[in-house]
Amino acid sequence: MERYLxxxxxxxxTPHRVIKExxxxxxxxxxVYVGEANQEIGDALEIDAGGQYLAPGFIDLHxxxxxxxxxxxxxxxxxxxxAETHARYGTTALYPTxxxxxxxxxxxxxxxxxxxxxxxxxxxxxLGMHLEGPYFAMNQRGAQDPRYIRDPDPAEYKEVIAYSNAxxxxxxxxxxxxxxxxxxxxLSENILPAIAHTDAVYDEVLKAFENGYTLATHxxxxxxxxxxxxxxxxxxxxxxxxxxxxxxVEVIADGIHLPAPLLKLIVKIKGADRIALITDAMRAAGMPxxxxxxxxxxxxxxxxxxxxxxxxxxxxxxxxxVATADRLVRNMVDLAEVPLIDAVRMITATPARxxxxxxxxxxxxxxxxxxxxxxxEQVRISKTIIGGQIVYSRGAx
Numbered sequence: 476m477e478r479y480l481x482x483x484x485x486x487x488x489t490p491h492r493v494i495k496e497x498x499x500x501x502x503x504x505x506x507v508y509v510g511e512a513n514q515e516i517g518d519a520l521e522i523d524a525g526g527q528y529l530a531p532g533f534i535d536l537h538x539x540x541x542x543x544x545x546x547x548x549x550x551x552x553x554x555x556x557x558a559e560t561h562a563r564y565g566t567t568a569l570y571p572t573x574x575x576x577x578x579x580x581x582x583x584x585x586x587x588x589x590x591x592x593x594x595x596x597x598x599x600x601x602l603g604m605h606l607e608g609p610y611f612a613m614n615q616r617g618a619q620d621p622r623y624i625r626d627p628d629p630a631e632y633k634e635v636i637a638y639s640n641a642x643x644x645x646x647x648x649x650x651x652x653x654x655x656x657x658x659x660x661x662l663s664e665n666i667l668p669a670i671a672h673t674d675a676v677y678d679e680v681l682k683a684f685e686n687g688y689t690l691a692t693h694x695x696x697x698x699x700x701x702x703x704x705x706x707x708x709x710x711x712x713x714x715x716x717x718x719x720x721x722x723x724v725e726v727i728a729d730g731i732h733l734p735a736p737l738l739k740l741i742v743k744i745k746g747a748d749r750i751a752l753i754t755d756a757m758r759a760a761g762m763p764x765x766x767x768x769x770x771x772x773x774x775x776x777x778x779x780x781x782x783x784x785x786x787x788x789x790x791x792x793x794x795x796x797v798a799t800a801d802r803l804v805r806n807m808v809d810l811a812e813v814p815l816i817d818a819v820r821m822i823t824a825t826p827a828r829x830x831x832x833x834x835x836x837x838x839x840x841x842x843x844x845x846x847x848x849x850x851x852e853q854v855r856i857s858k859t860i861i862g863g864q865i866v867y868s869r870g871a872x
Contacts, residue, residue, distance in 0.1 A: 478518045479518065480520050481498065481519045482498065482522045482524055483521070487509060487839055488528060488816055489840070497510065501863045504845055505843065506843050506845050509839050527851050529839070529848075530823065532568060532861065533801075534567070534568045534826040535561065535566050535826075536753050537754070538570070538755065538756050539770075540756060540757050540759075541756050541758065541759075542556045542762065543759075544556045545757065546573065554588065554595070554601065555595050557571070560761045561799065564802075565801050568600040570603055571601060573608070574775075575609040575611070575623040580771070582639075588639075589641055597867075599861070603642065604644075606635075607619075607671060610627045611651075612650065612674040615673055615697045620770070644666060646670070648673035649673060650674060650679040655686050659686055661687060668688045668690075670683060672697040674702075680716075680719070690724070694716060694726055698713060717744050721749075723750075724750055726753065728810075729796045729798035732755075742811050742817075747813070748820070750821045752804070756798055757769050759785060760796075761799060767785065803818075803822060804819060824838050846860065846861050847859075857869045
C-alpha cells in the first residue's frame, strides 16, 4: 500500500481561487487531489495546516548563493548548502547563477552542478544553470568583475554549451557585436536568452526580443533608461520592457533595489503574469550582516552587507541582494499592495512558464509535482515540501 501525503484545513492558493478549508493529497511525488472535501485515504502522512496558506513551492530563477556559500566556490557542498538554505524560506526549485569569470572556472562550476544535482537530498531542486555574463556592457557592469567582460565569442560560447547540457539560460547585453547571433544560437539549443547589464536603446531591444531575448534580467538594475545622444532622447531597456507587452521581467523585490513606488509601477504596467520575483541572493542570504564576498571565496569581490542589502566597499552601488523568497512575497503584499494570490503567482506560475516547466511545477493542480510550501499570514514559512517529502519544518531540529 503506497503512502500518501495529506494536508488538510489549509487555505489553498490554486491558479484560480483560494480554497478556504482545503485538502491536498499527493502520492509518489505528485499532486493527486486538490479540493474542499476532506477525503479519507489509506496509509498517509497527515498534516493539519491549521488554517495556514498552502502554495506551490517558490521558484527562484536567479540566485548566486546563501548560507555563507556561493555557486562559484568550486565545491558541491556549497551548492547543497545554498539549496538547503533557500528551502528554509520556501524555495523548492532554483537556477544556480554564475558571475563573470575565467572560462575554466565556469566549466568547473558546470561540472560541480551536475555532481551536486545528484547529491542534493534536502534542499531546493537544482533545475539548471543560469550564466550571467561575461557578455555585458562595461558601463552597466555593476558588481560584475570588469576583467572578464567582453563581447560574445562564438567559439567560446559554443564550446561552453557543448560542454554541458545543464545550461538553461544565459544573460547578455543585446547591443554588443554578435549578441543577436548568440541569442539565435541559444534558442537553437533550447536555452533562454535574457537581457542584462546593458546600454541598449529601444530599437536594439526590439530586435533582440524578436531573436529570443524575451526576459529582462533584474529589471531596473544594470540597464539603461531614457538617455540623450546628440540632443535626442532615446528610450532605454526599462522603457522597452514596458512597451513590449510580451517581455517578461525579473524583479528583486527586497524593498531596497526597487522601492515601493517602482514595485507598484511594474505591477501596474506588466501585471503578475509577466513578473518573476527573484532573490538575486549572494552568499550572505540567511546570514548575519557584515563583511562578505561576492563570487568565489578565493577570487571574489569583497562587499559589505548592511541594512538588508550587499554594497560595494565604497557604497557606490549595490552588490547583490541578501533576500530570501518569503521576503519577496511579503514585500509585494506589504509594499506593492498586491493580493497574496498575485504575489505568489509571481514566484510560482510565472517563473515556471518562463522556463517552460509549467506542466510540472508552479501550480497546485493534480498531476503537477508535489513541491509545496505552508506559511502563515506574515508569510513565515512553516513547512517546505519537495516531491512530497518534508525538507524543512519550522521548529524542528
